[in-house]
Amino acid sequence: MRILILGAGKMGSFFTDILSFQHETAVFDVNPHQLRFVYNTYRFTTLEEIKEFEPELVINAATVKYTLDAFRKVLPVLPKDCIISDIASVKTGLKKFYEESGFRYVSTHPMFGPTFASLNNLGSENAIIISESDHMGKIFFKDLYQTLRLNIFEYTFDEHDETVAYSLSIPFVSTFVFAAIMKHQEAPGTTFKKHMAIAKGLLSEDDYLLQEILFNPRTPSQVANIRTELKRLLEIIESKDAAGMKAYLTKIREKIK
Ligand SMILES: NC(=O)c1ccc[n+]([C@@H]2O[C@H](COP(=O)([O-])OP(=O)(O)OC[C@H]3O[C@@H](n4cnc5c(N)ncnc54)[C@H](O)[C@@H]3O)[C@@H](O)[C@H]2O)c1
Ligand SMILES: O=C(O)C(=O)C[C@]1(C(=O)O)C=C[C@@H](O)C=C1
Known part of the structure; x- marks a missing residue:
């Protein structure tokens, strides 16, 4: 052909x-x-x-x-x-x-x-x-x-x-947030290094590609879910709510099964 x-x-x-x-x-x-x-x-x-x-x-x-x-x-x-x-x-x-x-x-x-x-x-x-x-x-x-x-x-x-809108924008936005609060680490741990490798790879992609994936009309509602979850997590952390933390971890472990 x-x-x-x-x-x-x-x-x-x-x-x-x-x-x-x-x-x-x-x-x-x-x-x-x-x-x-x-x-x-x-x-x-x-x-x-x-x-x-x-x-x-x-x-x-x-x-x-x-x-x-x-x-x-x-x-x-x-x-x-x-x-x-x-x-x-x-x-x-x-x-x-x-x-x-x-x-x-x-x-x-x-x-x-x-x-x-x-x-x-x-x-x-x-x-x-x-x-x-x-x-x-x-x-x-x-x-x-x-x-x-x-x-x-x-x-x-x-x-x-x-x-x-879901499967690309959720990891993209999570990675952007990670990169946005990034501070140079002289002795990073394993998890940090893995996130860093993803952030470097993702941010080497074409700006317009990243933009268009995020500007998909269905993306904002997905990104809003991140905000909701972060709010809940912050409440648990600030109030040192051990039972809440346990319940939260149980919930999210179920999600990734
Ligand atoms: N990079 C990825 O991970 C990935 C994964 C899946 C799908 N895609 C899709 O594949 C396509 C290409 O992405 P990429 O990452 O290879 O891009 P790229 O930037 O690496 O390459 C694009 C090429 O297209 C050329 N080009 C621009 N305008 C042109 C035109 N009018 N005619 C001919 N060539 C032109 C550029 O000079 C460049 O060489 C995009 O639609 C992207 O969404 C990319
Ligand atoms: O570059 C890669 O290896 C990717 O993973 C690219 C990736 C992704 O982030 O999942 C990015 C855009 C696509 O259209 C498909 C896949």
């Missing part, structure tokens, strides 16, 4: 890497320097090259802020039967865009990235496939993700946004 990948960043180079052995791949990036890090693939910098390549599938791995721009730029040079796809962490605006595009589409979200996951062992990682997607497109990504041993879940666009 002829596959065009938009964006030669963290995820684009990963997808190029895994697809280039079985498919004819090409990578297009607006920043030609990024193309130095992709191998065994065509490296495109112009729309003419894309047109000539006649891709059958496009995987949009451009910076999340530019997902729609990247599509809009290449759509005019794609064959009409090409399937377009994205792997964006935030699906805002995509459903409408796809429906109006006239192209078959498939939207998925690999719930991992190179910051924390080991990309050569993804057996404990997950991927979401959006159920509104085209049948053939879904089959392609199901096969690919199965080959990577990922656990696959099928959600609608709405269910995806709801899940992400």
Whole structure:
């Protein structure tokens, strides 16, 4: 299959890497320097090259802020039967865009990235496939993700946004709060070091990616739960309420079972 990948960043180079052995791949990036890090693939910098390549599938791995721009730029040079796809962490605006595009589409979200996951062992990682997607497109990504041993879940666009509002924003916000009150530690303990590693990894991610995950309309109510729990915890701590503490620990241990 002829596959065009938009964006030669963290995820684009990963997808190029895994697809280039079985498919004819090409990578297009607006920043030609990024193309130095992709191998065994065509490296495109112009729309003419894309047109000539006649891709059958496009995987949009451009910076999340530019997902729609990247599509809009290449759509005019794609064959009409090409399937377009994205792997964006935030699906805002995509459903409408796809429906109006006239192209078959498939939207998925690999719930991992190179910051924390080991990309050569993804057996404990997950991927979401959006159920509104085209049948053939879904089959392609199901096969690919199965080959990577990922656990696959099928959600609608709405269910995806709801899940992400919880499963990304809660750890993100907890980590931001940890970082916000951070003081340099000369002799940190193990738990501190683990939190610190997460904070450093997370804060190395693209600002816009972090922002868009938190600006998901469903996020504020999730973050408000953190405030409620912190208030309760502070009451227990300030009043040295041993029974309250025990009950609280029992409650939260149940939660993580
Ligand atoms: N990083 C992660 O952990 C992760 C995980 C899952 C999904 N995603 C999603 O993958 C996508 C890419 O994220 P990333 O972390 O690889 O980003 P990245 O910043 O590492 O790379 C993005 C690349 O896109 C290029 N680009 C920008 N505009 C472009 C355009 N119009 N056309 C072509 N290329 C363009 C940039 O030059 C850059 O090389 C995003 O949609 C993100 O939400 C990221
Ligand atoms: O970079 C990583 O390894 C991640 O874990 C990335 C992570 C996450 O924080 O869970 C961040 C954004 C995604 O869309 C999916 C996963």
